[in-house]
Amino acid sequence: MSADILSFIIFLPAVVAFGLMITTRHVETVRNIAFLATTVILALVLKIYIDFEPSAGMQFVTNVPWISSYGINYYIGVDGFSLTILMMIAILIPTAYLLLWDGRTKGYWINMLLVQTGVTGALLSLDVILFYFFWEIMLLPVFLMIGIYGFGDKVFTTIKVTVYTMVGSLLMFVAILYLGVSYFNEFGSWSFQYDSLTQITTLSYNEKIWLFLAFLSAFAIKIPIFPLHTWIMETYKNAPTGAVFLLSSIMAKLGVYAIVRFMIPIFPDIYVEFSTWFVFIGLFGLIYFGIAALMQDDLKRMFAYSSASHLSFIAAGIFSLNEFGINGALYLIIAHAIATGALFLLVGIIHDETGYKTIKDLGGLAKQSPIFTTVFAIMLLANIGLPGTNGFVSELLIIFGVYEFNHTLGYISALTVIIGASYMLWMFQRAILVKREAGEDLKFRDLKIKEIIGLTPWIILIFLMGLYPDIFINKFEPTVTHYLNDILQIGATK
Amino acid sequence: MSQFIHILPVLTVLVAAVALMFMSMYQNKFSVKTYITVSSIILVATLAFVFVPFGETFSVKPYSSIFNNVLIFDTFSNFFYVLLIGGTLFTLLIGEHYFQHRSYFTGEFFSILLFSLFGMLLLANANELITAYVALEIASFSVYIMVGYNSEDSRRVEAIFKYLVLGSFMGAFYLLGVVLVYGATQTTNLSEIATFIANNNISDMPLLYIGLTLILFIFLFKISAFPFQQWVLDVYRGAPMIITAFMASTFKIAIFSFFLRAMLQDIKPMIGFWDSIIYVVIVLTLVFGTWLAITQKIIKRMLAASSIVHTGYLLLAFIAIGKNIDAAYAIVFYLIAYLLSALGSFGLVSHIISETKVRVTYDDFKGLAHERPFLAAMMTVFMFSLAGIPSTIGFMGKLYVFTETINAGYAGLAVLAILATIVSVYYYFKLIAMMYFYPTNEKCMSNDFNDKRISTYAIAFLAILTVIGGIGSAIVFFIPALNIDTLIDLTQISIQSLLIK
Numbered sequence: 001m002s003a004d005i006l007s008f009i010i011f012l013p014a015v016v017a018f019g020l021m022i023t024t025r026h027v028e029t030v031r032n033i034a035f036l037a038t039t040v041i042l043a044l045v046l047k048i049y050i051d052f053e054p055s056a057g058m059q060f061v062t063n064v065p066w067i068s069s070y071g072i073n074y075y076i077g078v079d080g081f082s083l084t085i086l087m088m089i090a091i092l093i094p095t096a097y098l099l100l101w102d103g104r105t106k107g108y109w110i111n112m113l114l115v116q117t118g119v120t121g122a123l124l125s126l127d128v129i130l131f132y133f134f135w136e137i138m139l140l141p142v143f144l145m146i147g148i149y150g151f152g153d154k155v156f157t158t159i160k161v162t163v164y165t166m167v168g169s170l171l172m173f174v175a176i177l178y179l180g181v182s183y184f185n186e187f188g189s190w191s192f193q194y195d196s197l198t199q200i201t202t203l204s205y206n207e208k209i210w211l212f213l214a215f216l217s218a219f220a221i222k223i224p225i226f227p228l229h230t231w232i233m234e235t236y237k238n239a240p241t242g243a244v245f246l247l248s249s250i251m252a253k254l255g256v257y258a259i260v261r262f263m264i265p266i267f268p269d270i271y272v273e274f275s276t277w278f279v280f281i282g283l284f285g286l287i288y289f290g291i292a293a294l295m296q297d298d299l300k301r302m303f304a305y306s307s308a309s310h311l312s313f314i315a316a317g318i319f320s321l322n323e324f325g326i327n328g329a330l331y332l333i334i335a336h337a338i339a340t341g342a343l344f345l346l347v348g349i350i351h352d353e354t355g356y357k358t359i360k361d362l363g364g365l366a367k368q369s370p371i372f373t374t375v376f377a378i379m380l381l382a383n384i385g386l387p388g389t390n391g392f393v394s395e396l397l398i399i400f401g402v403y404e405f406n407h408t409l410g411y412i413s414a415l416t417v418i419i420g421a422s423y424m425l426w427m428f429q430r431a432i433l434v435k436r437e438a439g440e441d442l443k444f445r446d447l448k449i450k451e452i453i454g455l456t457p458w459i460i461l462i463f464l465m466g467l468y469p470d471i472f473i474n475k476f477e478p479t480v481t482h483y484l485n486d487i488l489q490i491g492a493t494k
Numbered sequence: 495m496s497q498f499i500h501i502l503p504v505l506t507v508l509v510a511a512v513a514l515m516f517m518s519m520y521q522n523k524f525s526v527k528t529y530i531t532v533s534s535i536i537l538v539a540t541l542a543f544v545f546v547p548f549g550e551t552f553s554v555k556p557y558s559s560i561f562n563n564v565l566i567f568d569t570f571s572n573f574f575y576v577l578l579i580g581g582t583l584f585t586l587l588i589g590e591h592y593f594q595h596r597s598y599f600t601g602e603f604f605s606i607l608l609f610s611l612f613g614m615l616l617l618a619n620a621n622e623l624i625t626a627y628v629a630l631e632i633a634s635f636s637v638y639i640m641v642g643y644n645s646e647d648s649r650r651v652e653a654i655f656k657y658l659v660l661g662s663f664m665g666a667f668y669l670l671g672v673v674l675v676y677g678a679t680q681t682t683n684l685s686e687i688a689t690f691i692a693n694n695n696i697s698d699m700p701l702l703y704i705g706l707t708l709i710l711f712i713f714l715f716k717i718s719a720f721p722f723q724q725w726v727l728d729v730y731r732g733a734p735m736i737i738t739a740f741m742a743s744t745f746k747i748a749i750f751s752f753f754l755r756a757m758l759q760d761i762k763p764m765i766g767f768w769d770s771i772i773y774v775v776i777v778l779t780l781v782f783g784t785w786l787a788i789t790q791k792i793i794k795r796m797l798a799a800s801s802i803v804h805t806g807y808l809l810l811a812f813i814a815i816g817k818n819i820d821a822a823y824a825i826v827f828y829l830i831a832y833l834l835s836a837l838g839s840f841g842l843v844s845h846i847i848s849e850t851k852v853r854v855t856y857d858d859f860k861g862l863a864h865e866r867p868f869l870a871a872m873m874t875v876f877m878f879s880l881a882g883i884p885s886t887i888g889f890m891g892k893l894y895v896f897t898e899t900i901n902a903g904y905a906g907l908a909v910l911a912i913l914a915t916i917v918s919v920y921y922y923f924k925l926i927a928m929m930y931f932y933p934t935n936e937k938c939m940s941n942d943f944n945d946k947r948i949s950t951y952a953i954a955f956l957a958i959l960t961v962i963g964g965i966g967s968a969i970v971f972f973i974p975a976l977n978i979d980t981l982i983d984l985t986q987i988s989i990q991s992l993l994i995k
Contacts, residue, residue, distance in 0.1 A: 136883055
């Protein structure tokens with residue numbers, strides 16, 4: 001039974017979603033059932049988190065044939081990396097439900113459930129075809145959400161975001177098949193399991209670089225890493241709050257996760273060889289997106305750039321080739337998901353209530369809504385890495401990592417954190433604190449009790465992770481150490 | 495008796511076609527519904543006959559004293575029987591709505607449809623070049639007639655004329671090819687040609703090479719590969735919608751049945767010679783097909799143009815046969831995947847326009863999801879499948895085809911095909927966007943549209959198959975019978991029956 005618990009977690013939302021699709025119940029019933037399903041998942045994930053042994057191997061593994069003529073298996077399992085992100089997703093989604101609670105339609109909730117299946121499935125897949133399967137599946141509900149519930153030129157936006165991400169995914173698809181064929185030619189049987197693909201030795205240097213880039217294109221577009229980011233601006237601006245939340249705080253993280261899960265073990269030597277470039281690109285993105293965020297007037301766009309900026313930082317950490325960097329990147333994945341997720345949802349509330357989302361139209365919200373302002377401030381400070389919050393720990397670790405990797409780049413990374421602080425605080429001052437310039441004060445409500453309950457676990461996590469990082473890092477550190485020892489050795493010997 | 499069971503399906507279809515022809519003499523006595531019912535029952539019965547020896551490996555040439563070995567019955571042909579009869583049956587069921595709302599569909603139409611099925615079944619059995627030609631022409635002529643059936647549309651004249659003239663022209667090429675082959679080998683029997691190739695030095699047979707290459711042209715023409723894709727858009731446009739569905743799916747499969755047999759069983763060395771020709775053909779087919787598809791505004795033409803792209807994918811696996819036989823399974827699987835999705839999508843459009851006639855362009859499809867959510871959902875499934883999105887059978891088809899292509903060493907072609915797929919996401923998803931993201935297009939609404947029809951259920955069944963074909967094994971824990979592996983096993987058994995000597 002313990003082995004099937006992961007399958008249950010993956011497919012429960014989809015099954016519930018299909019059930020809800022054919023009912024004619026009222027939207028509130030639909031939402032309540034969907035919410036219930038996510039809390040059941042949260043409970044199960046908590047159980048897994050407690051049962052999980054902090055060691056390097058895969059746990060809760062299920063491995064059954066799916067398409068046996070091509071050696072494709074339904075192969076899922078969880079290790080230190082995926083466990084942390086699984087936990088994050090399980091906590092984030094129900095809270096998001098609480099913040100999105102009112103005024104949504106049936107389809108909105110059904111799509112949210114379907115995304116959860118796709119995301120969790122992609123996270124837990126250890127067979128690359130299965131991973132690809134879920135990777136594509138998670139895009140479709142978001143496509144529908146943006147198209148149906150979005151704003152502005154939503155149809156163009158949906159087509160753009162879909163084609164954009166498909167370009168990456170399909171290139172990755174060819175690379176996956178190429179790897180499968182190489183494995184077949186070398187070992188005489190088909191397999192697409194990530195641990196079999198790591199054993200391929202026949203690939204030439206050039207082939208590896210092409211395959212590496214094909215994989216990277218899929219993940220870099222999703223994250224997004226500079227210069228593959230052009231889709232996010234319109235998307236974050238025109239998409240409904242739920243979709244922005246899912247894209248920025250969950251799916252983008254899966255791009256980072258996938259780099260660690262598949263690319264590093266399969267191409268360790270290329271990873272080592274090109275790491276300098278990617279750290280550099282990561283830091284460039286950090287600065288570029290940071291400056292772009294400074295100049296935004298639209299709140300959602302500003303957070304889009306800020307999110308991209310932090311994700312570039314994560315990418316720099318991943319490629320810094322040491323334990324500090326990778327631990328920090330994983331930690332920042334969580335920290336950023338919480339802070340950015342919450343900020344997008346809070347901006348969603350501002351937009352729903354006032355009808356505005358540009359900084360110059362807003363102002364003076366603090367007076368009318370002290371709780372809202374406090375929560376907003378906490379998320380903001382966590383996002384810019386104030387000591388005591390989880391953002392601080394993660395940024396510090398990454399800066400250590402980059403410093404160890406290359407001193408000069410380390411200094412740059414430490415200095416650029418200032419940019420983040422400046423645009424965030426400047427925005428906070430203009431949009432929330434000072435009096436509104438144009439016209440009368442805006443009517444704005446404070447957070448409801450439901451929303452406060454939803455946000456509480458996040459706030460607790462922010463400080464818990466900030467003050468006692470050990471309890472969390474202990475869970476995934478053995479995996480990271482194992483990874484680095486093995487991979488750096490292989491990378492060095494190849 | 496045991497030999498008789500093999501020819502029973504073909505015979506049934508032939509007798510039924512003739513019987514329907516006589517029935518149609520009494521125009522007023524029977525309604526269109528009666529014809530549909532009768533033909534469907536006959537097809538179901540035929541399917542039952544086919545299933546008697548289904549799944550076993552066999553290869554027989556029955557009544558060789560009468561047929562002189564021109565016909566061969568094996569698991570391979572049996573497998574294609576199921577697809578061809580199934581395709582025709584679904585064409586009838588999906589078209590039920592369409593046929594009843596178009597006055598020009600009368601009794602003899604169904605007779606012609608069965609005649610074309612008869613030709614296609616015979617083609618799957620052909621073991622000789624002239625027999626194949628006769629079978630192909632029986633099927634083709636029936637299709638020519640059906641293309642011109644829409645007496646309310648002035649474009650039909652252009653469509654039928656173009657198709658008929660070009661088709662006959664290609665037929666002449668074929669015959670010329672046969673003559674050259676006969677000149678070189680003194681036989682037109684495929685098995686004997688195979689023996690001849692095996693016993694002679696490859697470089698000593700220029701006539702055979704030219705002859706077979708001429709024969710290849712008709713294959714490329716019928717499956718609408720470059721440079722023979724010109725006719726597709728106009729012919730598909732002028733033909734009644736449901737016939738377009740039939741041509742794009744079932745008829746294409748029939749063509750493949752003969753050429754796969756010839757290729758795998760008999761003239762395999764040729765594929766090495768054709769390699770570079772087909773390579774260029776694939777590249778141009780993909781490029782032209784994609785370009786045509788993105789420039790279309792009319793849904794029917796978009797689907798027609800995208801069928802050219804799918805031809806490109808199929809040829810991808812076809813070229814790979816030269817390197818490894820596994821590619822043949824990929825072709826058969828892709829054919830099944832395409833049969834389901836193409837029949838579904840064309841059929842669905844024909845179902846929607848059967849009463850109104852206005853849902854023609856992308857714009858006309860605006861807001862369909864609000865008006866008819868289930869039809870829109872099914873259309874979405876078919877679009878996903880055609881675009882190769884995971885969880886549909888189209889994804890599986892692409893997975894197999896691309897894997898085998900890469901395995902055969904054509905990674906460059908696979909990348910090109912992926913690029914074509916990326917573009918296809920654009921034109922398929924545009925339709926989904928139209929259906930879901932816009933308010934309903936007022937002038938295209940029809941209030942008295944009855945959704946509870948046989949057509950709707952037939953399309954729904956196809957949609958379910960499309961999804962199950964994609965994730966069947968993922969739910970293998972619950973329903974063991976629905977396994978993609980079973981389907982692959984069947985394709986493998988059928989292909990392997992070709993290699994029985």
